[in-house]
Amino acid sequence: MLTRERQAAIALRLTRDGKVLAGELAAAFEVSEDTIRRDLREMASAGLCERVYGGALARTSAPPPPPLHERATIAAPQKNALAAAAARYLVDGATVFIDAGSANLALAARLPTDRRLRIVTHSPAIALAVPPRPQHPVTLIGGRYDAETGACLGAETLTEVERLRPDLLVLGACGLDAVAGVTAFDPEDAAIKRRLVRSSVAIMVLATAEKLGTVAPFFVVGVEAVGRIVTEAAAKGPAFDALGETGADIVLAGPIGR
């Protein structure tokens, strides 16, 4: 029996019984308990189960996706490169709505200091990320705070958002696909995004390579409405080519220092 095969069988038992015992598994698969423990350790570090004394438990509740400030630390170089590339398209004097998202957070942190930009956001993390400078005043839209998306959502936020007419919307995308368009994980988030799209003059999306070609459950807007997509050179592939045919202005971000 292959190791991966055995681990898959353990995962099956986990979902079926909610727990597994190390000794039990060792007997069932005719391997030593050490091997089982190694399996469980591996699976736990991959987030497939919770390791406890005597065995392992199935991951209870929803596997909590890392909050925004943690997402910001993964693939940080790529996101900084995206932000640097996107920053070139922020025109002096514009009112820019920055949607929630880790790539957008990077943009907020490295706004070009040589241009005046009025920043509006419904994400507290982004509001905090903008370095305090007189040329970059920040307006934070409030509402019911949702830790998952890292933004304020709900009816109150929507009411505030619809009063805005930003020159540029830096839209966050949980998924970006030529056919499915921009999609989001949360229905409330998607509703806010849709409203933002309607009221914004121009739209720009920052998307790391792994977002391209992926689809999240809730539709926001088609790609044809997005004027500019900033992504990585590493993203080239079928999904990238399909996006290029939609007419959007695609900007490739290289390493920062280029």
Next chain:
Amino acid sequence: MLTRERQAAIALRLTRDGKVLAGELAAAFEVSEDTIRRDLREMASAGLCERVYGGALARTSAPPPPPLHERATIAAPQKNALAAAAARYLVDGATVFIDAGSANLALAARLPTDRRLRIVTHSPAIALAVPPRPQHPVTLIGGRYDAETGACLGAETLTEVERLRPDLLVLGACGLDAVAGVTAFDPEDAAIKRRLVRSSVAIMVLATAEKLGTVAPFFVVGVEAVGRIVTEAAAKGPAFDALGETGADIVLAGPIGR
């Protein structure tokens, strides 16, 4: 049995019974009381229970307010009387938005059968309460369901709501005061209510006696915007008199059979 498993079982008993006894648990799980005490200590430090002499109590953080269908059973005769009085003001052919609330639920259940009324609501309970009749078509507005208020709230709901122009809004009021106006317990609920008020032609509020003169945290609309208030004869008092001076049409509901 795994330690964590046992603690989960204890947590289950806690939520079910509200309390647990150390000796009882020791017998049930066939471990020493020391082990149970260790469990309870651990759980208490994790905030899962409150440690007391002899056992532990469930964390009484949020006292769960009774859901809508339970609130409907308290003061039911008064609410039915309000509903009967309010029903007289539903004009044939009107589109009526019925806001969430137990008094409004009573109204939905006893709509006058001799008039055609297009019912719109964002409360599933109210949609279900309307007896299925061809002259009373029901439109349910969706969104994120909130069990506390018994209605759909959030950005999606607001988006749908603002497309409506109902002839009459039967507004729910958590508090009704001559000075503070109509107020609500939930900010999201209040935001939806405000939008409904803006788009409705006429507004009617059903308020039991105990609502009069009370104030909830979130402002919805001043009393001057409410065209008709239906309340109980038993409500007469200072708060009632103050309301009368605002110019609203005050309707007193008597016992049903009068």
Next chain:
DNA sequence: CAACATTGTGCGTGTTCATGCATGATTCGG
């Protein structure tokens, strides 16, 4: 083909953990 790297496994060793018991302190109820 031979030498080498990689991987999965089992075993030995020392460590950590869960548990029950003993002990003395604390709390409760009368």
Next chain:
DNA sequence: CCGAATCATGCATGAACACGCACAATGTTG
């Protein structure tokens, strides 16, 4: 204020554990 119940703490014990090492099977390179 006293006895009984309950508790926290320390300790002993055995089970479960992580780690390092050896070995075999397999794949890789020269």
